[in-house]
Amino acid sequence: MSDPTPHELYGELFIAVQMGGVCGDGKSFVDALPRSAPAAIRARFDAERSRPGFSLRDFVHAHFELPGHGAPAGPRLGIRDHIRALWPLLVREHRHPVEGDSLLALPQPYVVPGGRFRELYYWDSYFTMLGLMADGRRELAEAMLANFAHLIATYGFIPNSSRSYMLSRSQPPFCFKMVELLHADDPAAGFAQYLPALKAEHAFWMDGEDELAPGQAHRRVLRTADGALLNRYWDDRDSPREESWREDVETAEASGRPHAHVWRDLRAAAESGWDFSGRWCADPADIASIETTSLAPVDLNALLAGLEAAIALGAARSGDPATAQAFEARTARRRQLLQTRFWRAQDGDESGHLADLNWRHATDPRPLTAAALVPLYLGIATPPQADAMAEQVRRHLMGANGLLTTALATGQQWDAPNGWAPLQWMAAQGLARYGHASLARDIAERWCASVHRVYLATGRLLEKYDVAEDRAGGGGEYETQDGFGWTNGVFVAFQDGLLQA
Template sequence: MPDPTPYELYGELFVAVQMGRVCGDGKSFVDARPRSAPAAIRERFEAERHQPGFSLADFVHAHFVLPEHSAPAGPRLGIREHIRALWPLLVRQPGPAREGDSLLPLPRPFLVPGGRFRELYYWDSYFTMHGLLADGRRDIAEDLLANLSHLLRTYGFIPNATRSYMLSRSQPPLFFRMVELMHASDPAGGFALHLDELRAEHAFWMDGEAAVAPGQAHRRVLRTGSGALLNRYWDDRCTPREESWREDVLTAEAARTAASRAPAEVWRDLRAGAESGWDFSGRWCADPADMATIETTALAPVDLNALIAGLEEAIAQGAARRGDTAAAQAFEARAATRRQALQTLFWRADAGHFADLDWRNPGDPRPLTAAGLVPLYLGLATPAQAQAMAGQVQRHLLGANGLLSTTLATGQQWDAPNGWAPLQWMAAQGLARYGHAALARDIAERWCASVHRVYLETGRLLEKYDVTCDRPGGGGEYETQDGFGWTNGVYVAFKESLLQAP
């Protein structure tokens, strides 16, 4: 990976800053811009660190420009007018690469989620696009798609976000859905236009597939003992996440003390959890209440495999439009095989819901989560399975203010009582696709009403909400952020589709 990360640039200075919480939020330092060459800063740190009266905080402020952490502000407006006013405030202009700056250069203006998230994020962009299009900001949506296409052409994949320290992982592969959204009148034509990028993303996820034996895995690809070819989340590094260095070091120490786990193993699983976008959830843990038992790489996630089936179908359609019959047939067969795996291996007949698969121990009963609705979203479930999932939602996942992420109460932000915009959207769209329109509308109405009430109370649009009562979501490694790209997008899209309100 050619772009050096902050840890690679600053070494012991980096570790001292992050472990000492000099900047409070660990993401602040990795997003800081150096005032001079990184090598010179590092050399000066080594020369000064042992001198009497040395202050690490003063050194950091003298040698780095720390990012501002402010929410978009403006006069209190109606919620729809507020969202329309927010779009341009969340746009950032592209600039050249700067030595020591972790921000990756992009060719077009880009939209950030808000708060501490000051860069382009992969899966956020898809849900944000829905609102941009509904609000007549196709220009921003086109810039987003162009930037993501650029990342695929440049790196062979779309990173988690446009930071050097996130170049070892991706996020849920929704690029094909973005292409479909931007080419709604002719999706196959869009897939044909972007076929090279779609195939590059598929190759990234499937790297090493030819050499993987049953019961083995390589990077993001695995084979079950029965020979089924599936995918998992992964990260090409096995060190602490640089933006959460201190938290990951402490988690690994707890795992080593309690279970003698190697730190590198824990860090890999934490990083893989970050690739999932669900960072973090008891979904990824052997003991949902204990992050030290995280085992993300031991799981074939139901949502990831559904998305890759959708990607394979998109490639088949794009190849057919280009006249490449052999490729179209090959990817159609891949999609069909994965659809069959989803309907069998990922379906818990005993509990009546889709779930992740422990690919080494397929009998391990994984819990119900909102991820189990992604097969419905992509049309990959049987009608009976969709009916059962609708019942699961009504009995276990539907809160007063929308869809719970999981039924687990762990203190992690992707667990109860939190609900997130992307999960509301995929669940409601999936249920509506299978004829459960009333339930889909109920989810949308409950969530949108709560977003509106919290906005009237606080003047803020938030990344996550407590769906059991009217308040911001909580838990996790940082304070709830506002801005907020995908909440804005899904709120507007619900109002323009399922709820049909102006």
């Protein structure tokens, strides 16, 4: 199936617009709707561009309908009532795209995050669905899962978002958690129902595993020097991201490295959802040193262990013992690797911590990040490891208003002092799972209280928060967005769960 990207459709016009910053935010142009056929627009550009007085800005506004910001607005309500009022404002349907539209057709309605994020996103949606379920909007959560199953059936995987320019990468694999959420009374039945989709997603992440020799990698799968099979983030393109073209060109030019390598690593970090963080960089303070594809991320490999366990349960329920046994073995192998290869004890660090693995240089010490709590969230860490991680959180990741993303202050949005809804949720759930209920509740209370205070001050629910201060999070490539799907979902789920009186 062909879904051409804006760069493929508009060529030199696209590059001129993005490098010239004509639309301000580069995502505005790639989300714009053409007012006529793309080929005709391109021909007009070629004919007019060299004429005296030609204005690229005027040309773009004449030939494209640029998206609005779409910031949710309304009367000031109590925060729970405000969230309930926001859900219908964040719902979109897109069944019949026009030629040149980068938005992919989907069969069911869905919730978008908000602000500049006008499409369906993969991992965001799980945390949004937590709130939909808590607020009695099960039908909408089911529609979103149906859309993800449709994307797997259509493309063989779930893309980063429902945009043509994001069809070369995925995001953290949360589909099995969505199935589990919607089948909480009998998860195995849900896994059996969605078994073809779950197996297809697993095959996407494991593509090329059978051909790998030790020390080699192919797309998203790698073998360490001693033959251990693990996964990494990747992107099938090695060009600048179309939504951030100028930024990526400038980063590559500052790197002193082959530009295609830098662009691949930037794109791979976008697949992680953590775009960007010092976590991915050889020098955390220098984004041009990014090396995402050299890392086996602790959170990705924990999620894939969860996916493998879900497939085993679904296959067993479906009467397929051979598949069940094969995936039970995969799960056991990956769990053992997570408990051993991803454990780091450093000088001056008595307890140690879970961390990403540099599969090219196994001795490379990786920083402590909130991603290390995903193995607790999924029940993979050993009890002593969970106890050690709880102490690491208390000492290094606890902010005044919630969990820090990392202890690194780099200016990137997935670093200190920012805190993000999905990380608060996974950390609190994971710590509570291992008996650290007081710490889990403390994270939830601090974060929810800050979200509430910022809402009272601004009337907005935000994408990210500064958990050192009561204010919006900052850093990164764009202004903090409001809406906001996963913040709404996690806030509601905490209020109705861990923090319920």
